[in-house]
Amino acid sequence: MTLLADLLSTVFERRYRRDASDTALDGRPLTELATALVGSAGETSGLALGSEILSRFAQLEDGDKLAFFRDIATTMNIDPERVRSTLDDYERAPSKASYRAFAEAAEPARQEMVRRLNRVPGATGALVQMRADLLRLGGAEPELQALDLDFRHLFASWFNRGFLVLRPISWESPAHILDKIIAYEAVHAIDSWDDLRRRLEPTDRRCFAFFHPSMPDEPLIFVEVALTKGTPGSVQALLAEDRDAMPEDAADTAVFYSISNCQAGLASISFGNSLIKQVAADLAAELPGLSNFVTLSPIPGLTKWLDEVGLDWSTEDPDNMRALAAHYLLKAKSRGGLPYDPVARFHLGNGAIVHAVHADADISDKGRAQSGGAMVNYLYDLPRVAANHENFANTRDVVATSDVQSLAEQIAFSTTDER
Known part of the structure; x- marks a missing residue:
């Protein structure tokens, strides 16, 4: 069934991509396409518009990306008068209809734009990158900070813990995943494939990462763990090339010595809390001899x-x-x-x-x-x-x-x- 589902998914994804490429868009500015996307009623036309927007946005220079963000932050903002009016109506006569009217008024159209973009196959990762661009370019502009809150609001639901998959990373993991572990390591740089091997292959080493089903080849956050006897006080000793690995069942302590967030576009979307607690629980179940769970953490400030x-x-x-x-x-x-x-x-x-x-x-x-x-x-x-x-x-x-x-x-x- 899994193979059949993958095949069907591939067929549908190719169909939507073909539909998108076959639809003759008229060269309108990106912001006009975004407005058309929010107002589109057809699924096929919406997918075509969404695919075109994501494709063209990815090719923009930074100045044009910033202009796009500024435009949708203002033109797709809430209408304060409409919000006040619908809230007054709801306060006078609370009902399903008056609440719906207020909720629709209080949500900016740009949130619906992001939702519709996410219907395009493979779009979630592109939207994460779009937010990374927003954070990088937006600075302290109040309108763009408000736009970022819309991204955060949606991402907090899409990347809820219930959707995340915890996967162990080992020396036997696919090479493209291992390559990203090297690239994303943010605490103690991995200098080579041999260095990575020393962190993954020995019996007293573990690594775990959270993945999202829409981004199956992109770790969101990962933690490296050392199994030790006692609490360590030196990261160089912990990662020494000439150290002797110990049997995993001889360890009494699990040491979280590196936690790396991988996606700049998911900043402020909390994964670390759930990751550490889930890994600690899994290790405690796997190795009953573990009685201590500690970090060996930097003090960056x-x-x-x-x-x-x-x-x-x-x-x-x-x-x-x-x-x-x-x-x-x-x-x-x-x-x-x-x-x-x-x-x-x-x-x-x-x-x-x-x-x-x-x-x-x-x-x-x-x-x-x-x-x-x-x-x-x-x-x-x-x-x-x-x-x-x-x-x-x-x-x-x-x-x-x-x-x-x-x-x-x-x-x-x-x-x-x-x-």
Whole structure:
């Protein structure tokens, strides 16, 4: 049945592509085609228009893409007067009809445009790339930020956890998938195919990725896992070429040492929370001997923050770097009261706690530059993850072990000026 479904899908996809190419479009500007798409009633004509829009958009220069975004952001916006009128009607006489009228008025036509574009076979990936272009080109323009909210609204539904498929990535995975793992690795660069092999093939290594059925050859996010005895404090030791692999059943700790988002067009669409929890649950079921689930995470904002607030630091003083890192993770806050460090916000928001801080944990040039070589373990205590998440969401308190708290108190510095 799977083979038959694939064959039928291919036949229909080719039919729609042929229909699209056979339809004689009149060379209208792209924005006029977008308006025609929203107003089209026929399925075939809509597919033809959608295919033409996506094809032509992909070939535009950046200036023309920006002009297209600006046009649909304004011409396909909501009509405030219509929104107010239909809301007044609904308030006076709530009914199915008055609610429908208000809902239609409150939704900008550009949302329906994106939905109709997504009917074109293979369009989901193209729309993800379209949003990547919007984020790259839109800057701080309020109208384009509003347009991006429409993309985010739709993508949040289309890429809901219920639609995502968790797949293990191994050395036996297809080469085109492995090639993308190398390309998308954003934390610790994979230098070669041999380097990738060391991360995937040994019995004490794992890798998992989320995929979407509409983008089956494109990982959305992936996590690399090391199975260890105890909690590691050095990424170079974890990834050493000459290390000896250990039997998987001898491990007591699963270490999430790299989490990479792959699609710029899916920024702010959260996958990491579900990915870590699903992988931890699967590993716990596969390997009952695992009792600890931790990260070995970078601290990307540390040195920038130290320089901004005028605190001296040196990679030659590992004890001071640990104390500075602990203080930063626990005390440095943004204007909203959340941790200044983006990785800390991510893991604490997922229900982890700050477990341990290490100096000289990443001695690469990148590690030295962003954190003076310091790294941190976040602990995922599975029975307490939900409670930790709720506590952080409500109080924004950073929960840490007593050792980390003691380290943080060694730095006599006030961080009352929120950044």
